[in-house]
Amino acid sequence: MTSRSSTPLQSEEERERQWERERVKESCVLVEETKKHPDTVLKGLNRLRLNRELCDVVLCCGGQEFPCHRAVLASFSSYFQAMFTCGMLESRQDRVNVHGVEAHILDLLLTYAYTSEVAIPKEHVQDVLAAAHMLDVKAVQEKCCYYMRRHIDNNNCLGINSFAEAHSLEDLETSSMHYIIHHFGDVYMQEEFPSLPVDKVTKILSFEDLNVPKEEAVFEAAMLWINKCPTRSQHFEKFLELIRLPLISPSYLHDAMESLEVVKESLCCQRLISEAMEQHHLPYSEAVHPRRTKEVIVMVGGQSDGKLLDRVECLDPGRCYTNAPIYKSLTRLPFEVNMHGLAVLGEEDHQGQIQQHNGTALYVAGGQLLGSVSKKLWRYDPSHDDSWTMMASMNEARCDFGLVVLDGYLWAVGGQGCNKCFAERYDPRTNTWQLNKDMPRCSNHPVVVALDGLIYVFGAGSPDTDMAQLQCYHQRRMMGTVSRPTYRLAAHGGQVPHATYVPAYKYNPKTAEWTEVAPMQVPRSASAACTLNGKIYVIGGKRSSVVVQITNKVECYDPTTNQWTMCASMWHSCCYSGVVAMAGKIYVLGGLGDYGDLLAVQEYCDQTDTWESVCELPDYRTQRSSYPYKRRGPEPKGRSFFSCVSLWLSTDVKEVPYPKPHESDEDDSGSYYSD
The missing domain is CATH 1.25.40.420 (Serine Threonine Protein Phosphatase 5, Tetratricopeptide repeat)
Incomplete structure (x- = not known):
């Protein structure tokens, strides 16, 4: 008896066919010439056609006659199959007229039908494609479309697109339109x-x-x-x-x-x-974005597990709920740094004015290097540059300070390593810094944001006393009269050494008066801040009394009512985190938590007053995102003391791969050191 053996990958139909062959072999002689037989049949049919033998229909086209076999025509074209099998008038005629096709084009298609191959002159590819589409000759149609897609250029892309649209060739139409858009x-x-x-x-x-x-x-x-x-x-x-x-x-x-x-x-x-x-005159976050760009969050520098980072990465929050990669690595900094300033500046137009709405250039200023505080300024445009460029240095070295864009200038406010009452302004048109000495209050680590032409300085305090206060100071006070409209500049969560009380003020440029405003409800320092829909949000931070406490409290200041409102608390308490307002949401990234650097990316919706943990930062021990995969091995390392901004990044920007970590990158204490 024949034994039935089969492999697991075979379908039921294949197994039945194999069993039938095995049964036949026991009593019959099986003849199989799978490769030669089709060629033999086609050659025989073509010989009959050329000799006009056994032909049962004549195709008439352009004054020429083509004797053929109905069975062959119906087998390679659904057009002819419907004509000869669906009771049409042509099914009973010995001579059939073919319209809409030139004779020499029909001859090429018949050659393919009887030989399975045909050489099409390049100048006739479009005509053959039109005929193959009409007669529904799939193989020829696909080859012609492939050739035309490979040869689209500036001169023919519009014509090819119109041709493809007229003949409902969707793939060719899509390819030609893609070329038109990109060129x-x-x-x-x-x-x-x-x-x-x-x-x-x-x-x-x-x-x-x-x-x-x-x-x-x-x-x-x-x-x-x-x-x-x-x-x-x-x-x-x-x-x-x-x-x-x-x-x-x-x-x-x-x-x-x-x-x-x-x-x-x-x-x-x-x-x-x-x-x-x-x-x-709108700030960068509210301006119309350029074409071929996507809004992302760019993270620069910082530290992980006590190790300074030189990494520059962008996060696409829109992909957090998909399987697509959510992070892309950009060109690294030339140095490792934390507690630095980061901002985005626009481009200069032909009149020398900075257009902030088309800004793509990142500026990194100051920060803490290995054993020193920097005063250098670096520039990098991910859409055009492949390296960082050093610009003019600040007048004073500073770290843990605020950096903001106001009216086309960079402003460096407060910080450590410098005279904390000094602020200075950078002009990208002249590549120069101007020092200003009349800051009303000293501040260690302000976080600076722009809002409606005023300068705000939030919550300063001594190491033992956190003060929930707000300072506003207008740029005209610092620089004198300016000719163009301005925006507000805000700095949050600073510390004033040896101070027990710092009043909160708002400077009005129209009246040149200082006005006291309401203090924050929760005293804190090392907080993050941003603006959203005309309001200021102060997020997280630490509270110093006898023991330092990291908080998850969030509150919102409305300049129109001079009132603070408590918002929903974050899922994770953090300080020294990155914060960005983007696409109508607030994103808080990483930061220092109760047990070390955090991985969490938290999203806040002001419409529903709710927080959600949407994804995680890359694990700087494994150099990949640890979310949502199950963690194995050493505890992953997050990120803190870094800066981040939202940026409309070109979709053409390519990822810059970083070296992969090795086991030797971990020292005896367990700290991770990147390459």
Whole structure:
């Protein structure tokens, strides 16, 4: 009896076929020529076709006749299968007319049907593809699409996209549109662009990933299309709504746009340009973001398990609930540092003004190095640079201080290692620092944020006494008269040595008066702070009495009512943590907890007054995120004393891989040392 043996990977159908062959072999002679037989049959059928033997239908196309076999046509084309098997008139005719295909193209397709191969001249690929799509010859269609995708360029991408759209070739249409988007700066200057239909132009201009050097190029493309025909001016308003006007310099808006007749005749267009002018004065977090970017949190330096870090990484909170990677490594600092300042500055336009809304450059100032305090300033733009560049140094070395962007300048406030009553301002246009000596109060470790043109300094105290107080000081007091509108600058959680009481004030630039404001409800230092929806949030910190206590308390200050409100407490108590307000949420990253550096990333929603632990920082012992995997081996190491900012990072930025850790990176005490 035949024994039934099979492998676990075989399907039921394959096993049945194998058993049947084994049964047949016992009583029969089995002939199998699986490779030669199909070729033999095709060659025989093609020989019959060429000799006009046993042909039962003649295809008529372009004045030429092609004798064929219905069975062969129906087997390689669903078009012919439906024609000959579904009771159509052609199924009873000896001669069938084929329309919409040229004779030499049909001849190429018949060659493929009878030989399984065909050589298509490059100049006929598009015509063959159209015919293969109509006759539903899948293999030829796929090969032609593949060839066209490989040969898309600036000159033909618009034509290929229109062709693919007309023939419902979705893959080819997607590939050609992807090329148009990523090379739009060159594509819109091609001859075909002004001839596109309005719907296609509208679709292209609305893409988030549209690759242009500046938003002005989008406006120029729209005007190039509109100027093709006088009647197209009716679409100008629609195009203007698609252009990110706040990203265009004020001088360009005034000189190139406001002077247009179509703008003068449209109140809606005038309103859009006026609103764009006003948005140039918004802080970075509220400004319109450039195309081809994604908002991420960038973390720089800090320490883990007592070891200083030189790491620069970005976190995408939107991926915390997916399986996609949530961290990306960027170019490392040239040194290891903690307690430094970090800020984002915008780019300079052709008039020498800093446009904060398009800022992508990171600035790292001061900080604590190995055994010293630094006064150096470094610059790095992840979208354009592959290394950090040293800029002009501060006048004083400082760490544990506040660094903020205000009206296109960097401001360094307070800190250790310097005269704590001094603040200084950096001008990126001249690469110079200016020292200011009239800070009203000294402060060890302020955390600085921008809000509506005033300078706030929160909660200073001596090592034994935490003070829940707030100081505000306007930049005009420090620098004299300024010509441009300003934003507020806030610093939180500082300490004033030997002070037992520090009053809280707000300086009004319009009245040049100091006004006392309400103190915080929970005294603390080493807290983090940020602004969200016009309010100031002070988060975590430590309370010093007899024993230092790390807190999870959060409170919110409303400048319009001069009142503090207690918010929901964090899940984890922390101080010296990183904090960012981004996408309508507040993110608190790492920090120093009761038992060491924290891994947790906590998210706060002001609408529901709730906290959630969304993910974890990378484990600096294993160099990978430990969330949500089960931990094994040594306790993972978090991060504290670092700085972080939100940044609209280009989607083209590539990850810079870091060296993997080795067992030798851990010393006898268990501290982790990175490469």
